[in-house]
Each structure stands twice: as structure tokens, then as C-alpha cells.
Amino acid sequence: MPELPEVETALQGLKPALEGQTIKQVRVHNFNLRRPVNSDLNVRLSGAKIIGLSRRAKYLILELSQGYLLIHLGMSGHLHITTEHKQRQKHDHIELIFTNGSVLRYNDPRRFGLFLWMHTPPEQHRLLKDSGPEPLSNDFNGTYLWSQCRRRNAPIKQAIMNNRVVVGVGNIYATESLFAAGINPNKAAKKLTQKACRELVDAIKSILTLAINQGGTTLKDFYSSDGKPGYFSQSLAVYGRHGKACYQCNQGLITCTIGQRNTVYCNHCQQ
DNA sequence: CTCAGATCCTGTGCGC
DNA sequence: TGCGCACAGGATCTGA
Numbered sequence: 287m288p289e290l291p292e293v294e295t296a297l298q299g300l301k302p303a304l305e306g307q308t309i310k311q312v313r314v315h316n317f318n319l320r321r322p323v324n325s326d327l328n329v330r331l332s333g334a335k336i337i338g339l340s341r342r343a344k345y346l347i348l349e350l351s352q353g354y355l356l357i358h359l360g361m362s363g364h365l366h367i368t369t370e371h372k373q374r375q376k377h378d379h380i381e382l383i384f385t386n387g388s389v390l391r392y393n394d395p396r397r398f399g400l401f402l403w404m405h406t407p408p409e410q411h412r413l414l415k416d417s418g419p420e421p422l423s424n425d426f427n428g429t430y431l432w433s434q435c436r437r438r439n440a441p442i443k444q445a446i447m448n449n450r451v452v453v454g455v456g457n458i459y460a461t462e463s464l465f466a467a468g469i470n471p472n473k474a475a476k477k478l479t480q481k482a483c484r485e486l487v488d489a490i491k492s493i494l495t496l497a498i499n500q501g502g503t504t505l506k507d508f509y510s511s512d513g514k515p516g517y518f519s520q521s522l523a524v525y526g527r528h529g530k531a532c533y534q535c536n537q538g539l540i541t542c543t544i545g546q547r548n549t550v551y552c553n554h555c556q557q
Numbered sequence: 558c559t560c561a562g563a564t565c566c567t568g569t570g571c572g573c
Numbered sequence: 574t575g576c577g578c579a580c581a582g583g584a585t586c587t588g589a
Contacts, residue, residue: 289583320565320584344583361582362567377567396566398583413585440560449584457582546562548581 288359290344290421290454291497296365297341300390303367304348307384308335316379319394320360323380324403331355331382331403343417343453345400347408356408360398366391418452421490426452428484435475435483442478443471444545446490455490457547458525459497463489465524470556471549472542496521524550 288296312328324330335351346365348355359365366378368389374381380392380401392401400413408414418434419425434451435442443464446455455463464471466489469482478486500521523533528541532552540553 318566358583360566360584394566395568396582398566400584438559444560447583545560547583 288344288361288363289456289458289497291494291500293341293344293346293359293454294498296359297339297346300346300365300367301339303388304336304339304390306336307386307388309333309350309382310385311383313381313383314379315374315381316397319379319397320358320400321402323401327380327401327403342409342414343420343449344456345408345414353403353405354408356400356402356404356411356413357392358400360394360396360400362396363392363394363399366393416450418448418450421452421454421494426487426491428480428487431487432478432480432483435478438475440475441472441544442469442475442486443547443549445475446486447545447547452490454494457549458522459490459493461525461550462523463493465551465556466493468556470553471544471551473557524552526550 309331310333312331314323314327317323317325330352331350334353336348337351338349340347340349344358346355346357346359348357357363357365368391370383370387370389372389374391375393377395378391378393379397382390384390392399402408404411419430431446431452435445438445443460445451446463447457447460461471463486467482467486469478469486524539528539528550530539531537532539532555535552535554537552537554539550541548541550543549
């Protein structure tokens with residue numbers, strides 16, 4: 287379940303392997319992702335050169351000599367560099383075959399991901415144009431979050447998981463950040479003080495940064511081998527620990543559902 | 558504009 | 574041991 291740190295790690299790992307490559311052929315084995323893969327992907331991409339890789343929210347953007355590829359890993363997506371003679375695995379839905387014999391394979395068991403070709407920059411695409419600021423940018427700060435929270439009656443957890451407010455904060459990191467900031471995830475967003483917003487922003491930034499750094503070490507070789515992502519699980523204070531003792535006060539951690547997502551928190555430490 | 562709820566999909570892990 | 578089922582999750586879409 288790639289969260290932003292995993293996507294960032296994927297980006298760093300893939301960049302040197304992909305930039306400058308020329309696509310010889312594209313094979314699509316299953317077009318049914320979150321949205322249908324372009325039916326003419328092979329025609330569009332054959333002969334195209336990969337100019338650059340970047341990330342916006344949890345999307346990877348490949349700038350090509352002919353248009354752009356917008357890739358989202360959804361819940362269960364992986365990008366994997368291998369060679370042509372290596373046998374295709376179950377759920378390897380898309381293969382980009384390069385002129386030097388290497389292959390990029392997109393594997394996604396649950397097919398919540400996205401693999402879209404477009405001829406204009408994806409940042410302007412409707413999937414991205416209304417996205418909020420990057421969580422690690424200066425645009426995401428306490429003043430901004432407070433302004434976004436003021437009119438919202440929904441729980442604060444839903445606000446920070448809303449991609450129009452801020453991108454890249456998924457369930458795990460929202461849960462962890464709220465614990466770190468000592469804020470009850472059920473609290474109405476509009477009830478947060480400016481100070482609380484500032485502390486929440488700080489918590490989100492430091493937890494994401496830590497996870498990216500750890501991901502960088504744990505996942506270093508992942509995209510060129512068969513390792514398993516071990517995102518940061520040793521560092522989780524509340525996520526997946528419901529019923530267990532809070533590390534701060536020893537009380538049992540509570541679980542509830544917010545916005546159809548499982549949430550864990552400490553009723554004593556998070557007000 | 559805000560927000561609740563449905564939806565897509567398959568691997569995992571539980572109870573029986 | 575095996576079957577059935579609930580669950581997990583990101584993001585979009587619909588309808589109120």
C-alpha cells in the first residue's frame with residue numbers, strides 16, 4: 287500500500303534506471319485499472335524517449351518525448367525493473383520494453399492503480415489540477431491548514447486526508463500524525479486552534495520525512511529486486527495497535543471508523 | 558461548497 | 574484442511 291514515502295522512494299529508485307531510456311514496445315496484459323489503460327498505448331509510446339521522472343501527490347509523472355505517462359500505484363501497485371527474459375509474474379499488467387533490453391513492469395493485484403498516457407502535462411489534468419499543496423512544501427503550514435479547517439465540520443482526520451486540503455497523507459500517516467500532535471481524530475476540523483494546526487502540520491512533516499528516510503534505506507533495492515516493502519512499521523505508535531497500550535500513558539488504544547477508514551487513537555493523550 | 562456513502566479489486570486472516 | 578466471509582486500502586463519483 288504505497289503511501290507518499292513509498293512513492294517518493296520509488297521515484298528515487300526508478301529515476302536513474304529510466305531517464306534516457308527509449309521505449310521499444312509496450313505490452314498491456316490487462317487494461318482494466320482504476321481507469322482503462324489507453325488502448326493505443328503501444329502506438330503512442332513506441333520509439334518515445336523518457337526525458338524525466340517527477341512526482342506530484344502520490345502520482346508518478348514520466349515526461350516523454352511524446353506526451354506524458356501518469357502512474358498511480360493505488361493500493362497494491364509496484365513498478366519493477368527487470369529484463370526481457372525474466373518471466374512475467376501474476377498481475378504484471380503492463381510492460382515497457384526498452385531498446386537496451388531492460389523492462390519496466392507494472393504489477394498491481396487489486397488494480398486500484400492508474401497508468402494513463404496523455405499529451406498535455408498531467409499537472410493540468412482534472413485528476414491533479416485541484417490538488418492541495420505538497421505536505422513537505424512551505425505552502426503547507428499552520429496558517430494554511432487553519433484557513434482550510436475553519437469552515438469544515440468534518441473530523442480533522444478527514445480534512446488532512448482530503449487531497450484538496452493537502453496531498454499525500456494517507457490513512458497510516460494521518461493516524462500517526464494525529465497521535466504525535468495529541469489531537470483527537472474525531473475532533474471537528476473547525477475546532478482546531480491555530481496552534482493545534484501548526485503542531486499537526488509539524489507532525490505530518492516530521493513523520494513523512496522520517497518515513498521517507500527509512501524507506502530510502504529499507505526499500506533501496508526494492509525496485510530492482512524482489513524485496514518486500516517494510517514501510518516504517520517499527521515506528522508506528524498507534525496504527526495497527528488498537529487494544530494495545532499507549533506508549534505515552536499506557537491506556538488501551540481505541541479504534542473507530544472515520545470516513546470509512548479504520549482509525550486508532552488514545553482517548554487520554556489525544557484531545 | 559461540504560460531506561456521507563458507494564464503489565472499484567484481490568490477498569490475507571479469521572471463525573467454524 | 575478448507576470454505577466463506579469480512580476486511581484493508583486510495584481516490585473518485587454521486588447525491589443530498
